Amino acid sequence: MLDCALNSVTEDTEIEGLPSVSALKFNGSLQMAVGTSTGQVLLYDLRSSRPMIVKDHQYGLPIRSIQFHNSLELIITADSRIIKMWNKDNGKIFTSIEPEADVNDVCLYPNSGMLFTANETPKMNVYYIPALGPAPRWCSFLDNLTEELEENPETTVYDDYKFVTKKDLEDLGLAHLIGSPMLRAYMHGYFIDIRLYHKVKAMVNPFAYEEYRREKIRQKIEETRAQRVQIKKLPKVNKELALKLLEEEEDEQPLQKRKQKKMTNILSDDRFKVMFENPDFQVDEKSEEYRLLNPLVSKISQKRKKKLKEMAELESKGQEEEEEPEGKPSDAESSESSDDEKAWVEEVRKQRRLLRQEEKTKRQEREKEDQQTALQPQFYEIKAGEEFRSFQDAAKKQKLMRGMEKVV
The missing domain is CATH 2.130.10.10 (YVTN repeat-like/Quinoprotein amine dehydrogenase)
Incomplete structure (x- = not known):
C-alpha cells in the first residue's frame, strides 16, 4: 500500500x-x-x-x-x-x-x-519533436523538412538519391521499376539512386553535357553583352523620327518618375506600327512642305525642351512658379515670344528663298538640256532595198500609204 x-x-x-x-x-x-x-x-x-x-x-x-x-x-x-x-x-x-x-x-x-x-x-x-525520434513512415517527409530547417544539416541517405516523377521515369524508360526496391515512393514521385539516374540519363541523351555546356557559354556571353554600351535599335523606315522620339522620351523620363505617370511610346504602339515599317510613309526631308514646316517644328521642340528643363529645376528645388492672371503675360514672356516669332519668320523666308533659287536653277538646267537636244544632228536608217531621194518624197509616200490603208 x-x-x-x-x-x-x-x-x-x-x-x-x-x-x-x-x-x-x-x-x-x-x-x-x-x-x-x-x-x-x-x-x-x-x-x-x-x-x-x-x-x-x-x-x-x-x-x-x-x-x-x-x-x-x-x-x-x-x-x-x-x-x-x-x-x-x-x-x-x-x-x-x-x-x-x-x-x-x-x-x-x-x-x-x-x-x-x-x-x-x-x-x-x-x-x-525530432530529438525524441524519427517521424512515422506514413509522414516521413517531416524528416526532410526538419533537415532543411536545421542550421547545420548533416548528410543523410537522401543525399545519394534523386527525386523523379512518374513522367520522368517514362521519359527515361524506367517505368517498369515502379514497385521494385530500386524506387522508393515519396509524395508525388519516387527516389532513385543518383548513380543509376546519371547512368540512364547519359544513355538516353548522350549529348546532354554538350547542350549544358553550350547553354552555360551562351549565358556567359549574354552577361558580357549586358555590360556593353546598349545600342538603340531603330526601325528601317523613318529612322530620324524614331531617334527623335526616343531622345524626347529620355528627356521626359525623370519628370514622369516624379509625377508617377507613364506615357505610351509611339514606337511600341500598334496604331503607328505601319509608319515605321512601310516605305510609303517615309518622310521626304527634301520636299517643299517639309522644309517650310521644319523651322516651326524645330522651334516648338526647342521650346518644349526648355520648358521641361525649367520644370525639372523647379521640382528639384521644391519651388513653385507664381501664376500670373490669364491674358496678362509678363514682359519677359512677351518679349521672348516676339523674338521667337521673328526668328521663325526669318527662317521660313530663308527656306522660301532657297526653294525659289533651287527651282530657278532646275528650270535653267532643263532649258539648257532642251537647247542641246535641238542643236544635235538627227540620224535616220533607210530600209534595205529602198532608194533615198529626199525627205519630202519620203513624207509624201508615207501619207499616200496611210490614205490607201484607210480606203481599204
Missing part, C-alpha cells in the same frame, strides 16, 4: 488542499508513475514504499496524462496548461509545450517523436 498524498508533500512543493490520484501509468512490471490533483508526479519502484523522484508542475492543476519514452529515459506528463518532458532519473527538464487551449490528454506515437493532444478545441494538435 502506497501513501501518495503524504509522499507528494516535500520541502520544495507548496500544496493547497489534500492531494488525490488523478493519473497513473505503469512502465514494465516494477515502475509506476502517479499524478496527483495538486500537480505533482511521483515515480515509484514497487519494491519500495517511497517514491524515487517527485516532480512538481508548479501550476497546482491536476495531472491528466503520463507517458513513458524508454529510448531517452523520459517521462511525458501533462496537466491542462502545460506538457513537460523530463528525465526519470534526475528530474531534469528536456522540453515543455504550452498549447493555446486546455489539454485533456496526450498520446505518444510509438517509436517516434510525434505527439497528439486532445484539447478543448474542435481539432487535435499534432507536435513533432
Whole structure:
C-alpha cells in the first residue's frame, strides 16, 4: 500500500488542499508513475514504499496524462496548461509545450517523436519533436523538412538519391521499376539512386553535357553583352523620327518618375506600327512642305525642351512658379515670344528663298538640256532595198500609204 498524498508533500512543493490520484501509468512490471490533483508526479519502484523522484508542475492543476519514452529515459506528463518532458532519473527538464487551449490528454506515437493532444478545441494538435525520434513512415517527409530547417544539416541517405516523377521515369524508360526496391515512393514521385539516374540519363541523351555546356557559354556571353554600351535599335523606315522620339522620351523620363505617370511610346504602339515599317510613309526631308514646316517644328521642340528643363529645376528645388492672371503675360514672356516669332519668320523666308533659287536653277538646267537636244544632228536608217531621194518624197509616200490603208 502506497501513501501518495503524504509522499507528494516535500520541502520544495507548496500544496493547497489534500492531494488525490488523478493519473497513473505503469512502465514494465516494477515502475509506476502517479499524478496527483495538486500537480505533482511521483515515480515509484514497487519494491519500495517511497517514491524515487517527485516532480512538481508548479501550476497546482491536476495531472491528466503520463507517458513513458524508454529510448531517452523520459517521462511525458501533462496537466491542462502545460506538457513537460523530463528525465526519470534526475528530474531534469528536456522540453515543455504550452498549447493555446486546455489539454485533456496526450498520446505518444510509438517509436517516434510525434505527439497528439486532445484539447478543448474542435481539432487535435499534432507536435513533432525530432530529438525524441524519427517521424512515422506514413509522414516521413517531416524528416526532410526538419533537415532543411536545421542550421547545420548533416548528410543523410537522401543525399545519394534523386527525386523523379512518374513522367520522368517514362521519359527515361524506367517505368517498369515502379514497385521494385530500386524506387522508393515519396509524395508525388519516387527516389532513385543518383548513380543509376546519371547512368540512364547519359544513355538516353548522350549529348546532354554538350547542350549544358553550350547553354552555360551562351549565358556567359549574354552577361558580357549586358555590360556593353546598349545600342538603340531603330526601325528601317523613318529612322530620324524614331531617334527623335526616343531622345524626347529620355528627356521626359525623370519628370514622369516624379509625377508617377507613364506615357505610351509611339514606337511600341500598334496604331503607328505601319509608319515605321512601310516605305510609303517615309518622310521626304527634301520636299517643299517639309522644309517650310521644319523651322516651326524645330522651334516648338526647342521650346518644349526648355520648358521641361525649367520644370525639372523647379521640382528639384521644391519651388513653385507664381501664376500670373490669364491674358496678362509678363514682359519677359512677351518679349521672348516676339523674338521667337521673328526668328521663325526669318527662317521660313530663308527656306522660301532657297526653294525659289533651287527651282530657278532646275528650270535653267532643263532649258539648257532642251537647247542641246535641238542643236544635235538627227540620224535616220533607210530600209534595205529602198532608194533615198529626199525627205519630202519620203513624207509624201508615207501619207499616200496611210490614205490607201484607210480606203481599204
